[in-house]
Amino acid sequence: MELEVKTLDGGAAGSITVSDEIFGLEPRADLIHRVVRWQLAKRQAGTHKTLGRSEVTGSTKKIVRQKGSGGARHGNKKAPQFRGGGRAFGPVVRDHGHDLPKKVRALGLKHVLSAKAKTASLIVVEDVKAAEAKTKAVKDRLLKGGLTNALIIDGAELDRNFQLASRNIPNVDLLPVQGINVYDIMRANTLVLTKAAVSALEERFK
Known part of the structure; x- marks a missing residue:
């Protein structure tokens, strides 16, 4: 499969042959x-907590006598139905994460890359570098290339100037290739891969 290579501001810079096993699959929404x-489950904090009946402050004295009052047989004021009582079956601190096989994770990444390629939302660029760390200059280059909402994936090492200049631009994210993930790719309208990132991905899935 052949993709066109562009410069960051939209100019042509040749073409590149990419693997059909990564960029040419028929996308499966279920895997993605x-x-x-x-x-999303793995990154959920899970720190929500309410006080149960055994944790709230209150007297354990029996409210009324067991029989003869015409009321229910309550043991103490900490029961959930009373104001200030403990919460019944409230949330507790826990881990929301669940297991997912590595093969499924790898397939999900391949299929989301293929989905971007199929919808022409994938752009391959020569590199992402900036002569100086100026946000305006980088923003102008991205606007020329029509990149207003994009995830840019570079090689293992990011260009320091480009990293500093791009971090304050809304809807533009920059990641090294080892940080590539399905959720961030899905969030962005356009996925921008450098040639170094393409090489690293093909090496990873070889």
Whole structure:
């Protein structure tokens, strides 16, 4: 499969042959959905907590006598139905993450890359470098290339100037290739891969 290579501001810079096993698959929404769900569950904090009946402050004295009052047989004021009582079956601190096989995660990444390639939302660029760390200059280059909402994936090492200049641009994210993930790719309208990132991905899935 052959893709056109562009410069960051939209100019032509040749072409590149990429693997059909990574960029040419028929996208499967079910695999992509499973990986996104796994990612979001894994990053959920799970620190929500309410006080149960045994944890709230209150007297354990029996409210009324056991029989003869015409009321229910309550043991103390900490029961859930009373104001200030403990919460019944409230949330507890826990890990929301669940297991997902490595093969499914790898397939999900391949299928989301193929989905971007199929919808022409994937752009391959020569490199992403900036002569100086100036946000305006980088933003102008991205606007020329029509990149207003994009995820840019570079090689293992990011260009320091480009990293500093791009981090304050809304809807533009920059990641090294080892940080590539399905959720961030799905969030962005356009996926921008450098030639170094393409080489690293093909090496990873070899």
